[in-house]
Amino acid sequence: MPYEDSLFSRRDILRLATLLTAAGAAPLLQARAARADEPDAPVRIGYLPITDATPLLVAHHQGMFEDEGLQVEKPIMFRGWSQILEAFLAGQVNVVHLLSPITVWARYGSRTPAKVVAWNHTSGSGLTVANNIETLADLAGTTVAVPHWYSIHNVVLQKLLRENGLKITISGKPAKDEVSLALMAPSDMVPAIAAGSISGYIVAEPFNAAAEVNGVGKMLRFTSDVWKDHACCLVFMHESDLESRPEWSQKVVNAMVRAQLWTRDNRAETAQLLSSSDPQRYTPHTPEILGRVLAPSEAETEEYVASGVIRHPEWRERRIDFQPYPFPSYTTELVRLLKETEVVGNRSFLDELEPDFVAGDLVEDRFVRQAVEAAGGLSAFGLPESWTREEVIET
Secondary structure: OOOOOOOOOHHHHHHHHHHOOHHHHHHHHHHHHHOOOOOOOOEOEEEOOOHHHHHHHHHHHOOHHHHOOOOEOOOEEOOOHHHHHHHHHOOOOOEEEEEHHHHHHHHHHOOOOEEEEEEOOEEOEEEEEOOOOOOHHHHOOOEEEEOOOOOHHHHHHHHHHHOOOOEEEOOOOOOOOEEEEEEOOHHHHHHHHHHOOOOEEEEEOOHHHHHHHHOOOEEEEEHHHOEOOOEOEEEEEEHHHHHHOHHHHHHHHHHHHHHHHHHHHOHHHHHHHHOOOOOOOOOOOOHHHHHHHHOOOHHHHHHHHHHOOOOOHHHOOOOEEOOOOOOHHHHHHHHHHHOOOOOOOOOHHHHHOOHHHHHHHOEOOHHHHHHHHHOOOHHHHOOOOOOOOOOOEOO
16 A cells, blocks of 8 residues: 555654644744845745645646746655644745644744745545445444544544534543544554554545545545535745745745646646656655546546535535635634634643634735736636635535
8 A cells, every 4th residue: 555654653743732832833943043044045845745735746846936937946745744844943944735723723822923825725635434334323432533633634523523413532432422533644544444443534635545446445525525615735834935025925826826727627647747656756646546536537426426425516526626715714714613623732822812813814815816816816716706705514
């Protein structure tokens, strides 16, 4: 099976929890502040080898940063969220993709002077279950794995379980009416479900597709069929770059927006260039697995609708999709849901956060607005021409 055993290790999970506190982040932020100024620093991308990184990798592969007149180094692949965040805090990379809840923890938990400048993708996650599981009710009394407490996966799963009458425990063996949530590295999830040690997992692609291709699990729900057009990973950049290098920052966002448009029109080619068979070897995944995510067949989609995996076909959601504009309503709803989501670790700052304030403070949308308008407007991404929307969540 095409996984890297070190990706998202337990050590990484524990390290991330430390970095997302003010005390844990301070030494790295101080180290970055002590670095010599680099007014002409090139684009230095940090990424994880998952489909969440697609636009940044496509922009690099297709020379879109150079087209904007930027210097860019080869993207650096990291093996876990703590590693990529640590490199970002220390200034070793200046453009990264992070899980949306991690950006909340980073700015308000560890007081990182950085902002979300765009969405990197929408959808792209799902709940995979063992082949003998037919409904959510069948998960009662079992264990489901999540990749991080600070993830959209954990947020959506807990809401899905609660609203289907299931209780949640994060402290061990579940009762008959409970589902136990356990942290697990995505690279361990497919072997774990194959071995029967968990009944399911919720995670980003392509680990859901990997279980399908290998015949050890099946999709029960796509997260985008619960929260319509939800964001997962966001593009995070240093405030110092946004303030002191606005032209540079605009060009970075321009390239990423162009990459999203290109990907929407070249899904099969994107699966190939991201795969282990491309000379760049951005990820260890096969074209077959990536293709199932990026370019699924109509027959596969119809099968998901017929089986009830997709309950809202009228939403016309893609397994993973791409549009960069960070709608404020999403951030507001995310913070509201985070307040009622169980996590392990520092969360005291959440009590003080006002969701509408975070929507305006965490996100800097001036660069992406300009880039979207230059690319043909929101309609180029299949969206209405409006900078606002209403969140739709139906479990």
